[in-house]
Amino acid sequence: MQRITGGQLRGRKLSRLPDGVAGLRPTGARVREAIFNRLQGEVEDARVLDLFAGSGALSIEALSRGARAATLIERDRAVLRHLQRQLASFGIEDRARVLGRDALAHVRAGPSDGPVDVVFLDPPFAMALETIHEIIVALAERRWLARDGVLVYEYERAGGRPGVTSWGVPEGFTLEVHKRYGQIGVDYLRWDAGEA
Numbered sequence: 001m002q003r004i005t006g007g008q009l010r011g012r013k014l015s016r017l018p019d020g021v022a023g024l025r026p027t028g029a030r031v032r033e034a035i036f037n038r039l040q041g042e043v044e045d046a047r048v049l050d051l052f053a054g055s056g057a058l059s060i061e062a063l064s065r066g067a068r069a070a071t072l073i074e075r076d077r078a079v080l081r082h083l084q085r086q087l088a089s090f091g092i093e094d095r096a097r098v099l100g101r102d103a104l105a106h107v108r109a110g111p112s113d114g115p116v117d118v119v120f121l122d123p124p125f126a127m128a129l130e131t132i133h134e135i136i137v138a139l140a141e142r143r144w145l146a147r148d149g150v151l152v153y154e155y156e157r158a159g160g161r162p163g164v165t166s167w168g169v170p171e172g173f174t175l176e177v178h179k180r181y182g183q184i185g186v187d188y189l190r191w192d193a194g195e196a
Helices: 029-043 057-064 077-090 103-109 129-141
Strands: 047-051 069-073 096-099 116-121 145-156 173-181 184-191
Touching (some): 029 057, 029 145, 029 184, 057 077, 057 116, 116 129
Parallel strands (some): 047 069, 069 096, 116 145
């Protein structure tokens, strides 16, 4: 059973995920804690976009640690209902918005409420690399991130799965650091192209 690792909800258990959803796996507690240790105070009062929200662990962790608001994108209807129940059980549904949309279509539409401070991109490990690259490019082109915002891209290293450097970092982003946590790779990209 996964638990929240920090903030006001620290130690609270995440509900079991719906059965039978292909590619659904929550970010492990060890990797999640490392991500938030790296982000430190950047989450406080931040606006968060969680693409491929799945279990909601990353958004819930961010809200637990003081994020102002989170938008969770998830296209699977069973997972969407699970997320809504999970957020309500923690009493944080007033700071979270769950949208049943395709992640690429969502980012291509552009930010309707202004830029965000943190984007979590944790796609299914089997997703085509071309699609992931399209999402990152659309985040840059549609100027989703506020000045000095950060994109956290998580991927599986097994089988030689590459990080963003294999495509070239899209204009506007700087690859700040690449971390390895066992078989998980996490790239931290800083948005330095100014305000949207």
